[in-house]
Amino acid sequence: MNASASNAAIAVENIVKRYGDFEAVKEVTFEVGDGEIFGLLGPNGAGKSTLIRMMTTLIPVSSGKAIVAGHDVSREPDAVRRVIGVIPQALTSDIDLTVEENLSIYAKLYEVPKAERKRNIDELLEAVDLTKWRGAQTKTLSGGMRRRLEIARGLVHNPRIFFLDEPTTGLDPVSRVAVWEMLDHLRKSHHLTMLITTHYMEEADNLCDRIAIVDHGKLVALDTPMALKASVLGTNVVEAQFTHESDEWPARLKQLAGVTAVESHGSAMYKLLTADGSLTTTQLVEMAVSRGEVIKSLSVQTTTLDDVFVHYTGRQLRDEQVKAVGFMMPPRPGMQP
Amino acid sequence: MTRMMAIVEREMRKFFRSPALMMVSMALPLVQLIILGNAFGGKIRGARMGVVDYDRESQSLKIHEAFDSIAVNIRTFTTVPYSDEQQAREDVRTGKIDGAVIIPAQYSRRVLAGDSPAIGLVVDNSDQTMSSSLEAEMQSLVDALNAPVIQQRVVQSIALEIVELYPYVEYMKYLLSGSVALAMYVAVMIGGGMLYIDDKARGVHEGYLVTPITRLELVLGLNLAGTIKAVLSGVCLTVIGSLMAGLGVIFHPESALLLLLLILSTSIAFNGMMFLMMVRVEDPLIPRAIFGVLNTLLFFPSGAISPVTGFPPWLKAIAVIDPFTYAVHGFKAVLLKDGGLTAIRTDLIFLFGFGIATLLVATPLFKRTL
Numbered sequence: 001m002n003a004s005a006s007n008a009a010i011a012v013e014n015i016v017k018r019y020g021d022f023e024a025v026k027e028v029t030f031e032v033g034d035g036e037i038f039g040l041l042g043p044n045g046a047g048k049s050t051l052i053r054m055m056t057t058l059i060p061v062s063s064g065k066a067i068v069a070g071h072d073v074s075r076e077p078d079a080v081r082r083v084i085g086v087i088p089q090a091l092t093s094d095i096d097l098t099v100e101e102n103l104s105i106y107a108k109l110y111e112v113p114k115a116e117r118k119r120n121i122d123e124l125l126e127a128v129d130l131t132k133w134r135g136a137q138t139k140t141l142s143g144g145m146r147r148r149l150e151i152a153r154g155l156v157h158n159p160r161i162f163f164l165d166e167p168t169t170g171l172d173p174v175s176r177v178a179v180w181e182m183l184d185h186l187r188k189s190h191h192l193t194m195l196i197t198t199h200y201m202e203e204a205d206n207l208c209d210r211i212a213i214v215d216h217g218k219l220v221a222l223d224t225p226m227a228l229k230a231s232v233l234g235t236n237v238v239e240a241q242f243t244h245e246s247d248e249w250p251a252r253l254k255q256l257a258g259v260t261a262v263e264s265h266g267s268a269m270y271k272l273l274t275a276d277g278s279l280t281t282t283q284l285v286e287m288a289v290s291r292g293e294v295i296k297s298l299s300v301q302t303t304t305l306d307d308v309f310v311h312y313t314g315r316q317l318r319d320e321q322v323k324a325v326g327f328m329m330p331p332r333p334g335m336q337p
Numbered sequence: 338m339t340r341m342m343a344i345v346e347r348e349m350r351k352f353f354r355s356p357a358l359m360m361v362s363m364a365l366p367l368v369q370l371i372i373l374g375n376a377f378g379g380k381i382r383g384a385r386m387g388v389v390d391y392d393r394e395s396q397s398l399k400i401h402e403a404f405d406s407i408a409v410n411i412r413t414f415t416t417v418p419y420s421d422e423q424q425a426r427e428d429v430r431t432g433k434i435d436g437a438v439i440i441p442a443q444y445s446r447r448v449l450a451g452d453s454p455a456i457g458l459v460v461d462n463s464d465q466t467m468s469s470s471l472e473a474e475m476q477s478l479v480d481a482l483n484a485p486v487i488q489q490r491v492v493q494s495i496a497l498e499i500v501e502l503y504p505y506v507e508y509m510k511y512l513l514s515g516s517v518a519l520a521m522y523v524a525v526m527i528g529g530g531m532l533y534i535d536d537k538a539r540g541v542h543e544g545y546l547v548t549p550i551t552r553l554e555l556v557l558g559l560n561l562a563g564t565i566k567a568v569l570s571g572v573c574l575t576v577i578g579s580l581m582a583g584l585g586v587i588f589h590p591e592s593a594l595l596l597l598l599l600i601l602s603t604s605i606a607f608n609g610m611m612f613l614m615m616v617r618v619e620d621p622l623i624p625r626a627i628f629g630v631l632n633t634l635l636f637f638p639s640g641a642i643s644p645v646t647g648f649p650p651w652l653k654a655i656a657v658i659d660p661f662t663y664a665v666h667g668f669k670a671v672l673l674k675d676g677g678l679t680a681i682r683t684d685l686i687f688l689f690g691f692g693i694a695t696l697l698v699a700t701p702l703f704k705r706t707l
Contacts, residue, residue, distance in 0.1 A: 059706055081547060082549050090539065090543075096350070096354040101350060110548055
C-alpha cells in the first residue's frame with residue numbers, strides 16, 4: 001500500500017534531530033497511508049527511536065515537519081497526543097497495579113468517559129487475551145503478557161494511529177509470533193495505522209505493508225518487503241558444492257539460466273546469485289549429471305530482508321546488534337571462530 | 338481534573354500496595370524519638386561517687402548523712418568509701434567511679450571555727466553531662482551546709498523565683514515535634530523524591546508524556562499525591578508519638594485541628610521543596626546520595642534537637658529559610674504549649690507560602706518532553 005499525500009496518516013518531511021553538532025536524524029521524508037503497517041528497520045542507534053519520539057511529541061523536532069493525523073507535532077502536540085497510541089520500548093506498566101488498574105489509569109489520562117472506559121477495557125482485555133488476568137498484579141505476568149498489556153494500554157482511548165517502538169524486543173519466539181498476530185488482528189478490528197520500529201527482519205517482513213530502512217539517521221530505502229527484495233540483484237542464492245574442483249566451473253555455472261553472479265568459496269563450493277532459483281537449480285543438476293559429476297551439497301535460498309539490508313547499508317544488521325552489545329561479552333578462546 | 342486525579346490515584350494505589358514503604362518512612366523518626374528521647378535529657382541516676390574522708394568528725398558526718406539522703410531520694414549518686422585520695426583520683430581517671438569528694442583533715446574543726454574550709458570534688462570533665470550534674474548536686478549540698486541554722490527574720494539576699502508555665506517537659510516530648518516533621522520529610526523523600534526519579538528512569542513518565550495531560554496537571558497530580566502520603570505519615574507519627582510521650586493534646590478537637598493544619602502546610606512545603614530539587618534530576622542515585630546530607634542540613638538547624646538561639650549566625654541563617662524550623666516551632670507550640678492559632682500563624686503562613694512558591698518555580702522547570 002502506497003501512501004499518497006491526500007490520505008496520509010503520517011507525513012514526515014525533511015525531519016532533522018540535532019543534539020549539538022550530532023545529527024541523529026538527517027532529513028528523513030516519508031508518508032504512511034491510512035490503515036497501513038509501516039516498519040522502520042535499522043540497527044540500534046540508527047535513529048528509529050528518535051524518529052518515533054519526534055512523531056509522538058516526546059522530543060522536539062530540530063527542523064523539518066511531521067504531520068500526524070493532519071496535525072503538526074510541533075504546533076499542535078496536544079491534538080496529536082489525542083489521536084495516537086504509543087508503546088515505548090521499555091515495559092512501563094506499573095508492576096504494583098493490576099492489569100485492569102493500569103488500563104483504567106491510562107483511560108482516565110485520556111479522559112475516556114466512564115461507560116466507554118469500561119467497554120474499551122473489556123474489549124481490549126479480550127483482544128489481548130488477558131481477561132482472566134484482569135485482577136492480577138502486573139508483577140505476576142510474564143514478559144509476553146506484559147507486552148500484551150502495554151498494547152492494550154496504548155489502545156484504551158481508541159487512537160487512530162499506533163506507534164510501537166520495538167514491540168517484541170526481549171520476547172521469546174512464541175510470544176513474538178503471538179504479538180504479531182494480535183497486532184494484525186487489532187489493525188483490522190480497530191482500523192489502525194501502525195508505525196513499528198524493529199530490528200527483527202522477520203517481524204518487518206511478516207507484519208509490515210511497507211518498510212523504511214534507516215541507517216545512521218538516514219532513510220536509505222523505502223518500499224514493500226517484496227519490492228525491496230526484488231530490488232536486490234539476484235533474488236535467489238543457490239549454494240552448490242561438488243566433489244571435485246575444476247577451473248571450468250565458474251564459466252559453466254555463469255551460463256546457467258538466470259545467473260547474474262558466481263562466487264567461489266573454495267573446496268569446490270560456489271554461490272550463485274540468480275533471478276530464478278528453481279530453473280537454475282534444475283539446469284545445475286542436469287549439467288552435473290551429464291558431466292558425471294557428483295553434487296555433494298545443494299541449497300536454494302530466497303532473498304531475505306537481511307540481504308536487502310546488506311545491499312543498502314553495506315553490512316549485516318545482525319552484526320550491528322552484536323557490536324551494540326559486544327562490550328558485555330568478553331572474548332573467550334573457545335568461542336572464537 | 339480527571340487526568341490530575343488519575344496521577345493521584347496511581348500514586349496512592351502504589352503507596353498502599355507497598356506497606357513496607359509506609360513503615361520505612363515512619364521507622365527512622367520513631368526510632369529516633371524512642372532512642373534519643375530516652376537517651377538525652379534524662380537526669381543522672383546511680384553515678385558512683387568516691388568519698389575520701391580524712392576528718393571523720395561531726396561535721397564530715399553531716400556530709401555523709403547528706404550523701405545518704407541523695408542516694409535514697411534523688412539517687413544522683415551512691416558513695417564508695419576510699420582511704421587514699423590518689424587511688425580515688427586514679428579511679429575517676431579510669432572510669433571506675435564518676436567523681437570523688439575529698440574531705441580534708443581538720444574539716445570539722447575549721448567549720449566550727451568559721452575558718453572557711455573547702456571540700457574537694459574531683460570530676461571527669463571529659464563528660465560534660467556527668468560532671469555538670471555532679472557539680473550541681475554538690476553545690477546544692479554545700480549551699481545547704483552553709484545555710485545558717487537560725488534563719489534571719491528579714492532575708493537580705495536577692496532570690497530568683499522561677500515560674501514554669503508548663504509542667505516538666507521530658508526530652509521525648511521536646512523531640513516529638515522534630516520527629517513528626519522528620520517523618521513527613523522521609524515520606525516526601527522516599528515517596529516523592531526517590532520514587533519520582535525511579536519512575537522517570539523506568540520510563541513511566543514517558544508513558545504520561547504521550548497522553549494529553551498538561552504540565553500543570555502532571556505537576557499538581559504528583560505533588561498532591563506526595564502531600565497526601567506525607568500527611569498520612571505525619572498524622573500517624575503525631576498520634577503514635579503523642580501516646581508514647583504521654584501527650585494528650587491530640588484528644589482536644591481544637592488542638593487536633595491545628596495539628597492537622599500544621600501537618601498539611603508542612604507536607605505542602607516539603608513536597609514543593611523536594612519537587613523543585615528533583616525536577617531536573619534523571620539519575621536515581623542522586624536522591625539516595627543526598628538523603629543524608631539534606632536530612633542533616635534541614636533537620637538539625639531547625640531547633641528540633643536544641644534551641645535555634647544557641648546557634649552561630651550562619652546556622653541561624655539556614656534556620657530562617659528552613660521549612661523544618663517553622664514546622665518544629667509550630668508543632669512545639671501546639672503539642673507542648675497549647676498555643677492556639679496565634680502561636681502558629683507565622684509558621685502556617687511561611688509553610689504554605691514556601692510550598693506554593695517552590696511549586697511556582699518548579700512548574701516551568703518541569704519538562705513536558707524527554
